[in-house]
Amino acid sequence: MSDLKLLTERLIENKKAEVQVKIKEAEAEKAQLLEESARSLAEEKAKQISLIDSRLARKFEQDKHTLQINKRNELLSEKQKMLKLVFNKAEEQMNQWTDTEFQQFLLSVLKQHKDSESIELILGQYSIDKVSDDWINKVAKEEVNIQLSTETISKKNGFILKKTGIEYNYLFDELVKDIKGQLVSSVSKQLFD
Template identity: 30%
Template sequence: MSNVNNLTSKILKDAEERKSSILAKAEEEKNKIITKKRDEANRLKTSMIEKAKLESATRKERILSSAELKVRNEKLLSKGKVIDEVFNMSVENLCQMNENDFRNFVKSSILSLNIEGDENIILNVNGKKAINEAFVKEINNELKDKGNLKLSQSEGKFRGGFILEKNGIEINYTFEALVQSLREELEFEVANILFN
């Protein structure tokens, strides 16, 4: 029986040694797995933090860019309104011209044009107060052979200036049209004067 006890003892001893070896290996494997997973988690955490920082920076840049664009557009819109106001004031100032200056404007403008001389002069209500048949006769005398201009009976629906009309064709010398035609040339210069 002693052999059986020895054998049992040896088996138990071997089993205990194997158990310790297996447990040590399992502990080592467990630690390797935990370390590996911890490293993966740290890499993932770092990656996620970097990605979040990048997304945050990109989003911040987009928001700032959008805000800058909005401010720029509002600034351009405001500048456009100021420029519109300047040109509208120019028309208004021309409309405030005294009668003598208005007559000189009409006369010099008509005499500078290459016209046939039998056009109708269309005026607004204020223009009709300043320009009469006697004044038109004066212009016709200076036009000599081409001098057959007439005052139109119709009243123009414009703020100031005049229109020469013949057979439905108009030469537009209204203040609105003159300022508008100059606006394209002067807008950049006016903007520089106003905003620089």
């Protein structure tokens, strides 16, 4: 019986040894799986962080670009306001010309048309008091054959010359509007450079 007991003990020991080997193999496999899972998770985490970083970088660039555009638009808007103010001020100063200044301007324009047979002068409503019939007869007629029209241009300052069916517009708001396109770049340089 002791042999049987010994044999049983050996079988039990062998089984225990086999079980211990299997446990060690299972633990090694478990450790390897945990290590692979940890590595896989670390790789996924790095990948996600990289994606988030690239999204954030794109978003940052978009926001930066948007801010630059907004800043440029605000600056352009302010420049346009300043330019408008400058040209409005120019028109305002023309509107405040004295009779003499207005007459000098009119005379310089008439000299450009001195080869004309006849010119009709139509004054703006706000310029009527700046030119008299007496001035037309004494000064302007020396340069050109001119007739002062009884017609006026409502709510305007300046004048229109009519000759042979063509109208030459010297209304101050129109003069400023016309010259604006030509002067805007030089005025901008003077104001903003």
